[in-house]
């Protein structure tokens with residue numbers, strides 16, 4: 001039996017895919033777990049599904065002896081120690097597109113709400129005031145939207161912003177095809193100096209840590225708006241608080257935070273709480289019915305394909321081998337240290353045990369080699385033990 005453990009309330013569409021493929025040993029958790037409980041829950045799990053709040057660090061991965069594959073049912077994979085997973089022969093998959101439209105729509109909505117100072121006006125009406133004024137309220141039409149990180153989400157934000165009559169500029173560390181009439185800015189400073197609304201769509205990690213800080217905030221136009229629905233590490237939140245408090249910025253929408261509450265009953269601790277014209281949301285940029293259902297299906301299908309056939313196409317940390325029809329009567333998935341002679345060693349071991357290789361595909365990445373071998377004849381437990389015990393082997397599984 002292959003045990004599948006799913007955390008963080010992953011959409012039921014994932015379970016449907018697993019069950020349809022004949023995987024019925026599925027354990028689900030509604031939330032992320034603290035490390036000690038997580039370590040216990042991972043015991044015996046061969047496939048694990050997480051979202052952005054479950055941190056699979058090196059120590060947890062090393063304790064998860066049975067683990068064969070990880071699915072991130074989201075875009076971000078920075079919550080997994082990808083290097084450790086790779087060196088343990090564990091591919092990690094994600095859903096690179098399924099929630100991107102949901103984030104882009106939210107950003108456009110927030111842009112219009114903040115330009116009109118709706119958060120503040122809504123609060124006033126709820127508290128008995130009828131403060132009917134146009135002061136500080138602007139149309140989106142004709143304003144400049146600055147997109148930092150022009151990838152799957154950033155480029156869609158640009159397209160939606162243009163549809164609302166905005167001029168779009170973007171800054172990316174890679175050369176990108178501008179969609180519509182968008183203009184590329186070669187430097188972050190150029191973008192910040194001309195944008196009325198700045199929105200962040202870069203990955204998390206050390207290269208983007210605090211790229212919005214006291215200095216870069218000072219480059220923004222007086223009265224500009226900042227939106228962050230990427231990762232909480234990208235903005236120095238104290239510096240943002242100061243820029244809002246001084247009136248240098250007129251508003252902000254923040255969906256992701258340096259430290260986020262672990263569950264529904266934990267309050268967010270943030271210096272932005274209570275500030276005027278600031279929208280705070282609980283990391284729900286990609287949380288819509290449509291996106292979660294699609295993600296559940298997309299990632300579950302990737303895990304099923306890996307478990308059934310060994311294909312690693314789309315893995316974010318692993319040599320990629322596309323799907324291929326089984327050519328023999330059994331299939332062996334072999335992860336080994338990427339050293340000269342590894343393939344020769346593997347082939348000789350198989351030959352010594354009477355296995356005739358009828359199809360084989362190898363890919364390497366860094367220190368790891370991954371080979372799928374289709375063989376004639378029976379692959380019994382003795383052969384598997386020999387292959388697993390050889391010093392070249394990182395991991396070896398039989399799938400057919």
Ligand SMILES: NC(=O)c1ccc[n+]([C@@H]2O[C@H](COP(=O)([O-])OP(=O)(O)OC[C@H]3O[C@@H](n4cnc5c(N)ncnc54)[C@H](O)[C@@H]3O)[C@@H](O)[C@H]2O)c1
Pocket residue numbers: 075076077096099100103148149150151152153154171172173174201202203204207208211229230231255256283284285286287
């Ligand atoms: N709030 C949410 O619920 C939510 C939902 C989905 C995705 N996200 C996050 O949104 C972010 C973007 O997602 P995506 O799918 O568009 O990713 P993507 O990989 O398609 O695009 C990211 C872009 O950022 C660029 N980039 C990297 N470093 C940069 C830098 N220092 N300056 C400028 N550009 C830089 C990359 O070249 C790339 O084009 C990710 O961090 C993801 O985790 C959040």
Ligand SMILES: O=C(O)[C@H](O)COP(=O)(O)O
Pocket residue numbers: 051052053073074075076077099283284286287
């Ligand atoms: O990386 C992502 O896709 C987003 O941050 C959403 O993450 P979530 O699935 O944990 O809401």
